[in-house]
Amino acid sequence: MSAEFEATEALRHIALDETVKSYVLQHPPLYQALRHAAMRFIGGETLMQCVETTKSLNKQGHAVTIDFMGESTRDASLAEQATQEFLNVIRAIADQNLDASVSLDLSHIGMVIDAKLGYRNACTLAETAEKAGLEMMISMEGTDRTDLILEIHQRLCERFKGVGITLQAYLYQTFDDLAAALQRPGKIRLVKGAYEAPPNLARSRGAELDATYHQLMETLLRSGHSCSIATHDQSLLSSAHKIIQDQSLASDRIEFEMLQGVTPERLKAMSDSGYRTRIYLPYGKEWHLYLCNRLAEYPPNIYQAIVDVVKHGHE
Numbered sequence: 001m002s003a004e005f006e007a008t009e010a011l012r013h014i015a016l017d018e019t020v021k022s023y024v025l026q027h028p029p030l031y032q033a034l035r036h037a038a039m040r041f042i043g044g045e046t047l048m049q050c051v052e053t054t055k056s057l058n059k060q061g062h063a064v065t066i067d068f069m070g071e072s073t074r075d076a077s078l079a080e081q082a083t084q085e086f087l088n089v090i091r092a093i094a095d096q097n098l099d100a101s102v103s104l105d106l107s108h109i110g111m112v113i114d115a116k117l118g119y120r121n122a123c124t125l126a127e128t129a130e131k132a133g134l135e136m137m138i139s140m141e142g143t144d145r146t147d148l149i150l151e152i153h154q155r156l157c158e159r160f161k162g163v164g165i166t167l168q169a170y171l172y173q174t175f176d177d178l179a180a181a182l183q184r185p186g187k188i189r190l191v192k193g194a195y196e197a198p199p200n201l202a203r204s205r206g207a208e209l210d211a212t213y214h215q216l217m218e219t220l221l222r223s224g225h226s227c228s229i230a231t232h233d234q235s236l237l238s239s240a241h242k243i244i245q246d247q248s249l250a251s252d253r254i255e256f257e258m259l260q261g262v263t264p265e266r267l268k269a270m271s272d273s274g275y276r277t278r279i280y281l282p283y284g285k286e287w288h289l290y291l292c293n294r295l296a297e298y299p300p301n302i303y304q305a306i307v308d309v310v311k312h313g314h315e
């Protein structure tokens with residue numbers, strides 16, 4: 001096993017450890033130092049900062065999807081607070097006329113406390129978003145939550161048109177989930193999958209996963225359903241472009257979406273080729289898990305993080 005592989009596995013593990021999260025939040029020097037590394041990937045720690053970042057990304061020609069970071073809320077009053085904050089996000093987007101949508105984890109707004117609470121809060125947000133003419137995207141979480149998230153998405157789609165869902169190519173069940181999601185309204189965002197997952201449920205990173213992503217992506221592109229190809233993988237981006245060109249597919253319902261701070265030159269190239277592009281822009285103080293995931297999925301980022309911490313550590 002290579003040191004790099006072990007380091008990425010360790011980072012993924014740390015990302016999911018809630019005691020490490022509270023340790024980081026409760027130790028100001030550590031929090032301040034790591035914060036500089038996190039800033040590269042987020043829109044700031046407050047909604048106001050995130051709105052400013054969104055404006056600047058809109059000026060560069062990219063739409064944005066804003067997420068108030070957090071997941072696995074265990075306390076109903078915190079789930080309520082998170083829901084209120086997402087309402088503020090929707091209002092800010094509408095009031096300031098931003099080219100943006102809202103993205104969220106259902107576990108952030110109460111799903112793991114009680115599925116009904118998560119659904120109720122999601123309805124409140126979907127209704128407000130719909131009235132404001134905005135789209136709401138649901139992220140996909142760990143494998144113990146997949147089916148519940150899909151079920152809640154299905155119920156939301158019975159009431160609202162603009163609620164999208166994220167599907168993870170690494171899950172064996174995603175071929176079936178994609179077929180089901182294609183029957184519902186709401187954008188389908190296709191990602192590789194970021195969580196630790198048991199081998200009987202998910203493929204690991206590598207050629208087999210990339211081939212599966214390609215297959216799912218082709219089905220999605222050809223369906224004409226509103227979709228987001230959410231990857232930084234250059235080979236998959238080139239394949240998507242080729243599929244669209246060769247099959248003369250209309251591209252008005254196709255979007256390419258990437259994470260803030262990750263391969264911006266690839267997103268710009270897609271935008272320059274005439275495609276609609278979007279940046280996933282999270283904000284808030286709970287960036288610990290998010291930072292670990294970004295470092296784990298691309299180990300050279302660890303060196304950049306060290307530079308960020310050392311260079312700005314005393315500010």
Ligand SMILES: Cc1cc2nc3c(=O)[nH]c(=O)nc-3n(C[C@H](O)[C@H](O)[C@H](O)COP(=O)(O)OP(=O)(O)OC[C@H]3O[C@@H](n4cnc5c(N)ncnc54)[C@H](O)[C@@H]3O)c2cc1C
Nearest residue numbers: 139140166191192193194230231232233257258259280298
């Ligand atoms: C918009 C969006 C929403 C997402 N939502 C979810 C979700 O709801 N649930 C979920 O499980 N996952 C989600 N993800 C994360 C996703 O599952 C992958 O972990 C992540 O996108 C990396 O996979 P990749 O497709 O870019 O391919 P990879 O094979 O990881 O990367 C391909 C290439 O992209 C570049 N690259 C990738 N990541 C980085 C990085 N951090 N820094 C620098 N370069 C990098 C490198 O050149 C790398 O070789 C989301 C991703 C995006 C873009």
